Amino acid sequence: MSVLAARAGAVEIPAADGTWRRVQLAEPGPWADHPGPYASRVAFAAAHVAADPLGDNVPGAPAVVDWDATLAFRRELFRYGFGVAEAMDTAQRNMGLDWPAVQELVRRSAEQAAAHGARIASGAGTDQAAPGSLRTVDDVLAAYTEQVAFIESTGSQVVLMASRQLAAVATSAEDYLHVYGRLLEQVAEPVVLHWLGEAFDPQLRGYWGSTDVATATATFLDLVRAHADRVDGVKVSLLSAEHETGLRAALPAGVRLYTGDDFNYPELIRGDGTHHSDALLGAFAAVAPAASAALTALDDGDLTTYDATMASTLPLSRHIFEAPTFHYKTGIAFLAWLNGHQPGFTMVGGLQSARGVLHLGRLLELANDARLLRDPDLAASRMADWLRVQGLTR
Numbered sequence: 001m002s003v004l005a006a007r008a009g010a011v012e013i014p015a016a017d018g019t020w021r022r023v024q025l026a027e028p029g030p031w032a033d034h035p036g037p038y039a040s041r042v043a044f045a046a047a048h049v050a051a052d053p054l055g056d057n058v059p060g061a062p063a064v065v066d067w068d069a070t071l072a073f074r075r076e077l078f079r080y081g082f083g084v085a086e087a088m089d090t091a092q093r094n095m096g097l098d099w100p101a102v103q104e105l106v107r108r109s110a111e112q113a114a115a116h117g118a119r120i121a122s123g124a125g126t127d128q129a130a131p132g133s134l135r136t137v138d139d140v141l142a143a144y145t146e147q148v149a150f151i152e153s154t155g156s157q158v159v160l161m162a163s164r165q166l167a168a169v170a171t172s173a174e175d176y177l178h179v180y181g182r183l184l185e186q187v188a189e190p191v192v193l194h195w196l197g198e199a200f201d202p203q204l205r206g207y208w209g210s211t212d213v214a215t216a217t218a219t220f221l222d223l224v225r226a227h228a229d230r231v232d233g234v235k236v237s238l239l240s241a242e243h244e245t246g247l248r249a250a251l252p253a254g255v256r257l258y259t260g261d262d263f264n265y266p267e268l269i270r271g272d273g274t275h276h277s278d279a280l281l282g283a284f285a286a287v288a289p290a291a292s293a294a295l296t297a298l299d300d301g302d303l304t305t306y307d308a309t310m311a312s313t314l315p316l317s318r319h320i321f322e323a324p325t326f327h328y329k330t331g332i333a334f335l336a337w338l339n340g341h342q343p344g345f346t347m348v349g350g351l352q353s354a355r356g357v358l359h360l361g362r363l364l365e366l367a368n369d370a371r372l373l374r375d376p377d378l379a380a381s382r383m384a385d386w387l388r389v390q391g392l393t394r
Helices: 067-079 099-116 137-153 164-169 173-186 213-226 241-250 265-270 283-299 303-320 325-338 348-354 357-369 376-389
Strands: 010-014 020-024 043-046 083-086 120-124 157-160 191-196 231-237 256-259 278-281
Touching (some): 010 357, 010 376, 020 357, 067 083, 083 099, 099 120, 099 137, 137 173, 164 173, 173 213, 213 231, 213 241, 241 265, 256 278, 265 278, 265 303, 278 283, 283 303, 303 325, 303 357, 325 348, 325 357, 357 376
Parallel strands (some): 043 083, 043 278, 083 120, 120 157, 157 191, 191 231, 231 256
Antiparallel strands (some): 010 020
16 A cells, blocks of 8 residues: 555645655634725735646747636635736736736636626736847837737736846836836826846846846836826836835835745735735635735734735745746646646646745645645645656555
8 A cells, every 4th residue: 555645634735855644634714705905904815727648848838728727716815805916927927827828818817807896916028039039128118009009909907027038128227217218108008117126037037127126226216207197006026025115105195015035925915904914816816715814804904814824825825936046937836736626736837846845844834734625635646646647556
């Protein structure tokens, strides 16, 4: 008999030294539905995509998406009061999800959000262009303009994502200000500006024209101040709570800061009594039920429950987003599979191979600690089956 066989909501997990530990899985937390948005914070969860297990989802191939599972997961997020941040890096933009699949994803998700009365904001970038084909900043502007027009046509809010192509061709801060300034002059409704740090995408090093964060921040603020009426908020993913608190205090009145800090979000969303961050987080796709309970407590003024509940999610989030951070998507998809949100653990671009057994085993333990396994027996069975496929038997 394989000792990996799950028994009564328990599973054995391997350690690096070859030993095994038995993990008894807990019942899920007392998570309640929250069928509308929150009163005190705007909260988007950046959702992943489920790959079609029969699709040829190998590196470099066009994405083949399991639409039923992908859209059902978004309904799960709506159920807990979250808006969906669509077609972002969580959904494997620039890591397997090609532009035709992005268009279909945004169209379907926007229709579903409208049917549920939920918010949706979708990423506009320049990734429809082949690498190296955009040679000038105006080429980049044209590519951005095409994607913005498409997203606006679906009824979704626009998130202006960071562009690898702009990072490659820009030679100064003025190039960034030119491209973004023209885009903001053209948009129909206020957008979210997305500053994704190089921890999430090394090709974005030096964004806003400088590798010095203070210098880049000054350029970014110049842009926001010049176009504040066209900016709903800024989404910052630099994994620095100190930088975020300084930036949000410097933003013009009415411009939100949507935290993208998957390491420090509880304190940033709570705020310092003067300023707070709203949220646009990949982590919320993994911890939605608990985060919903925390935000509900925050709406009720119950800071003790907010602090305790949100803190319980942080070890899991920090593990999912540990270096190399850009592979966090694998952990989010793995947890979705353990929880029965998709039929298999497969990802577009073959990215299910991007994290190892020890990492994913620890992920299960931390999800269990946070009481985020909605069916412990199913999670135990799936974990045992997956470990067996990896050749791990005793």
